Amino acid sequence: MQSGTMRAGAICGIPNDVRILSVAAPDVGPDDVIVTPKRVGLCMTNVKMARYGYYAIDQRGLPFIEGHEVAGEVVAVGRNVSEYRTGDRVVVYVYVPCHNCHFCRKGHPTMCENFILGGIYPGGWAERVKVSREDDFSRRLHKIADGISYDDAAMLEPLSCVVHSIDRAGPRLGEKVIVIGAGFMGLLHSALLARYPLDLNLSVDLSEFRLKYARRAGASHVLRNEGEDQVIEQVMEITAGYGADLVFEVTGSVQAYNLAVKLLGKGGRALFFGGTPSADPMHVNPRALHYDMLQLIGVQSAEDQHVARAMNLINTGSVGFQGLITHRFTMEQLHEAILFPQDADKREQMVKAMVHGFDSEIVAG
Ligand SMILES: [Zn+2]
Ligand SMILES: [Zn+2]
Known part of the structure; x- marks a missing residue:
């Protein structure tokens, strides 16, 4: 050329x-x-x-x-x-x-x-x-x-980032897991999490339209976000008052960062996937962080190993x-x-x- x-x-x-x-x-x-x-x-x-x-x-x-x-x-x-x-x-x-x-x-x-x-x-x-x-x-x-x-x-690139995110959070057999956000990246989380034997794979979103996709992607349950108090109440009900083992924040809003922490049960992990456009602070109760042994985990982009595995998932037609x-x-x-x-x-x-x-x-x- x-x-x-x-x-x-x-x-x-x-x-x-x-x-x-x-x-x-x-x-x-x-x-x-x-x-x-x-x-x-x-x-x-x-x-x-x-x-x-x-x-x-x-x-x-x-x-x-x-x-x-x-x-x-x-x-x-x-x-x-x-x-x-x-x-x-x-x-x-x-x-x-x-x-x-x-x-x-x-x-x-x-x-x-x-x-x-x-x-x-x-x-x-x-x-x-x-x-x-x-x-x-x-x-x-x-x-x-x-x-x-x-x-x-x-x-490949977005899927690699989600493989990284899920790797970093390490879902375990029988855990109760929540994904906040059913945009494209949230849906990829729900879809990959559906491959794990979890006790709950709940998708939370503001939009009924997007929650339809979450069901199709493999979320076991969906919950429309009509306000923080309502979401917390519903999640506590679904988890028999214990809260979630693992919450993925996949919206990039500070409100959702705060919500993710509030949905955690004792010993829970929150994975923050969505990049926020502003540096507005989030609120974390230091006593909960310490006494409840919460883990707040960031993730960004993907490493070679995640790309290789994501390409394998794509080339084998494993993700719908x-x-x-x-x-x-x-x-x-x-x-x-x-x-x-x-x-x-x-x-x-x-x-x-x-x-x-x-x-x-x-x-x-
Ligand atoms: Zn991208
Ligand atoms: Zn380097």
């Missing part, structure tokens, strides 16, 4: 200045693989980035060509590349830890200091994405099994994503896609939005 230009969606200003730019297209060097994105999941992190700014943008600067939930087709390979061929269907994993920095060496690869600047750039919002051997093919390019759709494959994609946009509609969930009424009706790569028609699959 000769050098030239390509189209790419970019955050050009905060808030919400998202445009299609013409940028330099990557050349294919002898150790490079070029992928044309077919599906790029719209992540709520993208929406937060465009609306509020993000540390990744501070590091990389504007315009910022993101897109980190990428499945596509290999369209060119360099002459030294034998591992991939033109026509291969792959997931491009944009952000992987360097394994070299202070935090990676301390065993916290998702705190990697080179996470963003070491990411594949431009990301999946571009017409062509280049991955080089020095980026580490085995961690960056995951082959999609025959019969698995680009739609499902593009779920069917019906979770409620909205589709073309890449030309990226601005519209970013604005869409910022409207509370529209957000209410959305589970997952998929952006189709440039020149990919809007057809499911």
Whole structure:
């Protein structure tokens, strides 16, 4: 492929200045693989980035060509590349830890200091994405099994994060578990938790619409959140007054962080998955933390092992994503896609939005 230009969606200003730019297209060097994105999941992190700014943008600067939930087709390979061929269907994993920095060496690869600047750039919002051997093919390019759709494959990054979250919380046989939030990430939690022999897999959400999906995803019970007191009362009733063993917070709101702690029984664990847009403090009763031996656990992103296992779940068709994609946009509609969930009424009706790569028609699959 000769050098030239390509189209790419970019955050050009905060808030919400998202445009299609013409940028330099990557050349294919002898150790490079070029992928044309077919599906790029719209992540709520993208929406937060465009609306509020993000540390990744501070590091990389504007315009910022993101897109980190990428499945596509290999369209060119360099002459030294034998591992991939033109026509291969792959997931491009944009952000992987360097394994070299202070935090990676301390065993916290998702705190990697080179996470963003070491990411594949431009990301999946571009017409062509280049991955080089020095980026580490085995961690960056995951082959999609025959019969698995680009739609499902593009779920690798979010699913990896949920595998990490559940690993970190470590659900045990017969526990009573609650997931607060039945948005896309909450539903993935409910779906994976349904594979464990739990005593309760309860999904709590404000929206009856989303709770329908939670039932389908595998939640054993659902509860509409009509206010903190009502949720606490209902949960105490369901748990015979003992509270939950494990609560996942998957909304990113401080109210839900507070609620998660209040739903815990003695000895309980709360896992905080949703990133909050503000740094408003949460409230924790220090006596409960101490005497009830509560564990409050954070989680962010995914490590290599979670990605490998999530890809295995996808390639074996083990997670039912069917019906979770409620909205589709073309890449030309990226601005519209970013604005869409910022409207509370529209957000209410959305589970997952998929952006189709440039020149990919809007057809499911
Ligand atoms: Zn994401
Ligand atoms: Zn690192």
